[in-house]
Amino acid sequence: MSEREIDQQLVERAQRGDKKAFELLVVKYQRKLGRLLSRFIRDAAEVEDVAQEAFIKAYRALPSFRGESAFYTWLYRIGINTAKNYLVAMGRRAPTTTEFDSEEAETFEDADQLRDMNTPEAELMTKQIANTVNETMLELPEELRMAITLREIEGLSYEDIATIMNCPIGTVRSRIFRARETIAERLRPLLGTSKDKRW
Amino acid sequence: MVERERISALMDGELDDAELGAQVKRTADGGELARCWDAYHLIGESLRREPGFHLDLTAGISGALASEPTVLAPGRAPVAQPTQRVRTFALSMAATIAGIGVVVWMVVGQRSDGSGGRIDMAQSVAMSPRAEVATQAVDADVNDYMMAHQEYSPTAAMHGVASYVRTVSAR
Numbered sequence: 001m002s003e004r005e006i007d008q009q010l011v012e013r014a015q016r017g018d019k020k021a022f023e024l025l026v027v028k029y030q031r032k033l034g035r036l037l038s039r040f041i042r043d044a045a046e047v048e049d050v051a052q053e054a055f056i057k058a059y060r061a062l063p064s065f066r067g068e069s070a071f072y073t074w075l076y077r078i079g080i081n082t083a084k085n086y087l088v089a090m091g092r093r094a095p096t097t098t099e100f101d102s103e104e105a106e107t108f109e110d111a112d113q114l115r116d117m118n119t120p121e122a123e124l125m126t127k128q129i130a131n132t133v134n135e136t137m138l139e140l141p142e143e144l145r146m147a148i149t150l151r152e153i154e155g156l157s158y159e160d161i162a163t164i165m166n167c168p169i170g171t172v173r174s175r176i177f178r179a180r181e182t183i184a185e186r187l188r189p190l191l192g193t194s195k196d197k198r199w
Numbered sequence: 200m201v202e203r204e205r206i207s208a209l210m211d212g213e214l215d216d217a218e219l220g221a222q223v224k225r226t227a228d229g230g231e232l233a234r235c236w237d238a239y240h241l242i243g244e245s246l247r248r249e250p251g252f253h254l255d256l257t258a259g260i261s262g263a264l265a266s267e268p269t270v271l272a273p274g275r276a277p278v279a280q281p282t283q284r285v286r287t288f289a290l291s292m293a294a295t296i297a298g299i300g301v302v303v304w305m306v307v308g309q310r311s312d313g314s315g316g317r318i319d320m321a322q323s324v325a326m327s328p329r330a331e332v333a334t335q336a337v338d339a340d341v342n343d344y345m346m347a348h349q350e351y352s353p354t355a356a357m358h359g360v361a362s363y364v365r366t367v368s369a370r
Contacts, residue, residue, distance in 0.1 A: 001212030009212065013223060015272035019264050020227030026260045027237050028210075031244065034254035052259050059264060063272035126251025133245040151211060152246045158213050177207040184238045191238060
């Protein structure tokens with residue numbers, strides 16, 4: 001199942017009145033939307049406000065979402081329009097249409113600007129998370145590392161991974177889960193969850 | 200399968216439809232499962248080397264959504280499957296061909312008996328209804344007579360304006 005189909009499952013549940021399904025989409029895309037908005041709005045608190053407003057607008061507009069585009073593409077447009085309206089209302093220069101509509105904006109990778117925006121504490125935490133994930137990946141057994149890499153980086157389905165790794169789908173599911181759990185366990189101190197608290 | 204393993208499958212779109220609804224609800228209800236969902240996505244972003252960005256809207260959005268009316272979008276009309284479309288097309292083609300076959304058979308059958316194929320123009324003309332222009336020479340005297348005696352006419356048994364119809368039309 002593609003990323004788009006996974007989102008569509010949650011969107012359809014939200015469209016049938018399941019607010020919890022929409023909350024899962026918020027958790028999934030909040031950082032990505034935040035990164036996008038930070039390109040146009042410098043202040044972190046303002047980014048948070050605009051991102052929240054964009055998600056609420058998206059929720060209200062859910063009945064009009066027909067799935068012709070991916071959920072994030074649709075959310076992206078709502079986010080851009082919300083940011084534009086916000087900047088105009090604040091009497092600031094809104095980015096030009098070219099800046100807004102640029103394909104590059106959707107896959108924004110300008111880490112330098114994000115570094116400027118993040119507080120030193122947030123920046124340190126980001127680095128620590130990246131280091132922890134990378135170190136734990138190197139320590140994982142080969143079959144777990146391969147399974148999670150094929151899933152998260154290559155975007156393959158469990159069925160495809162099972163074919164490549166020559167094992168049952170259930171084994172793939174278990175390996176990916178164990179890899180995630182091992183990394184999450186190592187991230188727990190960084191993410192502020194106490195030792196006695198399970199994920 | 201443990202609860203967190205189901206979340207892992209859920210985020211990969213590999214959970215059965217039967218389990219999906221209940222798992223979404225349990226996961227989004229907050230607490231450890233919601234943190235697990237967030238952490239697994241964070242790990243994925245980190246592995247894909249997406250730039251880190253600290254933002255947590257969950258509490259704010261959850262509160263805001265609570266005060267929002269529940270959206271209920273109309274269900275999408277089911278899209279006809281390719282096999283259904285092919286079957287419909289085949290049936291309509293078969294019906295068309297059968298219809299044409301019946302017409303051809305009737306025409307050929309009529310011609311083969313030697314009588315029906317010839318078009319008899321004279322007969323055709325004779326059978327056609329002749330449009331006769333009714334030249335009604337209205338005799339004013341007759342009309343006056345009819346009006347004077349209309350109450351004795353059988354139409355007088357009709358109530359209302361029916362008995363005057365002839366009168367009006369005559370005038």
